[in-house]
Amino acid sequence: MNAVTTPAKPAASGVQRIADMLRLVEETVAVTRRVVRCGEAVYQVGQPFGCFYIINSGFFKTVSLSAEGREQVIGLHFRGDWLGLDGISAGHYGGDAVAIDTGEVWAVRYDALLQAALRAPALLTALHEAMSRELVRDHDSLLSLCTLPADARVAGFLRYWADALEQRGLRTDQITLHMTRAEIGNYLGMTLESVSRALSRLARGDVIRFIEKGRRDIHIPKVEALTRFIQHMASPVQAAALH
Amino acid sequence: MNAVTTPAKPAASGVQRIADMLRLVEETVAVTRRVVRCGEAVYQVGQPFGCFYIINSGFFKTVSLSAEGREQVIGLHFRGDWLGLDGISAGHYGGDAVAIDTGEVWAVRYDALLQAALRAPALLTALHEAMSRELVRDHDSLLSLCTLPADARVAGFLRYWADALEQRGLRTDQITLHMTRAEIGNYLGMTLESVSRALSRLARGDVIRFIEKGRRDIHIPKVEALTRFIQHMASPVQAAALH
C-alpha cells in the first residue's frame, strides 16, 4: 500500500530527498515503528509531548480543538512528514493526529534525537527542515483561506494533494481523496455543500473528472488547469465562467 | 520605547522566560544588532536565507505574497519572537518581515547558531521552542479564521494582542494598535469596513472603549470580556445581541 512506484519520470528530487531523510533517521536514532489504522489517532490533544512521529506510509490529518469545542482540520500529511512538532513548546500536543488511511509512523523521542544529533548533525537539519516546511505550508493555507473564494480553495486543495503525491513519486493524474466532503470543507473553511458544488463546477468545466462509480476518486487531466482556474478566480475580474 | 515596565504583578513567567532566552542568545552566539524603523523590512521575500532575526523590541508583521500578487498578513510578532524561520527549508524567506513600529532585531546566522549549539545545547531548545510556538500560533489563526464569524475574529485579535503584551510585562488594559483597519482586516481575512463595524459593535457592547481623540488606542476594561464575547459568537445559538 502506498508503495513508491518508479515511473519513467520519477520526479526524483522529492522522492530521493524523502527517502534519504528516512534512511538517515533509521540509521542514526532509535525509532519505534507503529502501524496506525484508518481512523486511529497517532496522538491526541493534551497528551504529554515526548516523540515526533515520522510518516513512513499512509495519509494523516492533524486536527485542532478550541476550548469551546470548535474543531478544525489544520493540516494533511504524507510520507516523510513529521507529526507532533507543535508539542515542543507547550509540552503537550496541540491537537490530534489521525490516520485517514492505514499507514506506518516511526516514533522518535525528542531527547533521543537531540542526543543522536551530536554524532549525526544532519538529523538536526532534517528536523529543522520538517518544521520549516510545516511553517511554509501553514502560511500557504492562511493565504488561500483569506484571499481565495470557495471554488478556488477547492481547486487549490486538489493541486496541493496532487503536488504532494508527485513529490513522493506517486501517480498524480488519478487521485483518491481519503476524506469526506465534510472533512474537506472543514479543512478549507467552508461547508460540505460548498465543497460538493465546487467539485461539480470543476467537473463541469472539465478541470477535473470523476472516475465512474465513486466520488472519492478524481481524475486530473492537467494539474496546470487547476492552477489556471485558481488564478482566474483570484484575479479581480472574476468573469462568471463555468456555470 | 517599548521598555519593559515592572508592574506590581509582573506576569513574571513570560517576561522571565523571554529575558532568559535573549540573554542566552546574547552570551553564546554572535548577534548583529539592527534598528528597523517603522515601515522598513527586516528581510524580503525571495532573499537568500542565512539568518534568523530575534526581536528585541518593537512590533513586526510577516507578509506572504502569492504568485499572482495576493498579499496576506500571516503573523504579528513581538519581543522574543524569531523571524525568518520559514526560510530554512526553501533556502529563501517565504515572505516579508516588516516593522510596524520602530524596533531592534538581532540577526543570528543559522550556521553560527548550529555551531554554538554544540557548546550551549540550550540554544537549540530555544530555536525549537520558537519554531514550535509559531506553529501553535499559526494553527490558532487557522482555527479562528475557519470557525469564527468576523466580529469574534476581531475580538480574538484584540485578546491575542493583549495576551502578547501581558506575557512581555507591558500594560494590557490600554493598547495601541500599530496597524490600520486595512492591515487588521487583511490579517483576519475580512475587509477594512468589517473591522471598523466590528470594533464599533464591541465598543457599543462596552467590551472595549476607544481612547478619546484617536481610534488606534483601545482601552480593554476586562480581557475576559473579550473571551466571553468570542465564546458567545462561537456557540451555535448566536443570539442577535449587541446591535
Added chain:
DNA sequence: CGGGAAATTGATAAGATTCAACTGCAGTGG
C-alpha cells in the same frame, strides 16, 4: 438486498463585501 452514511442539488437566508458618502485629523503651503 436493505439500511444508513455520503453526496448532490435546489431554494432561501444570513453574513460579509462592495460601493459610496461623509467626518476628522494631519500636514502643506499660500
Added chain:
DNA sequence: CCACTGCAGTTGAATCTTATCAATTTCCCG
C-alpha cells in the same frame, strides 16, 4: 493663520457569496 489636500476611519444601502435547510440520489457495507 487658515484654506486645501489626502489619508484613515465610520456608516449606510445594495449586492453577492456562502451557509442553512430540505429533498433526493448514490453507493458502500454488512
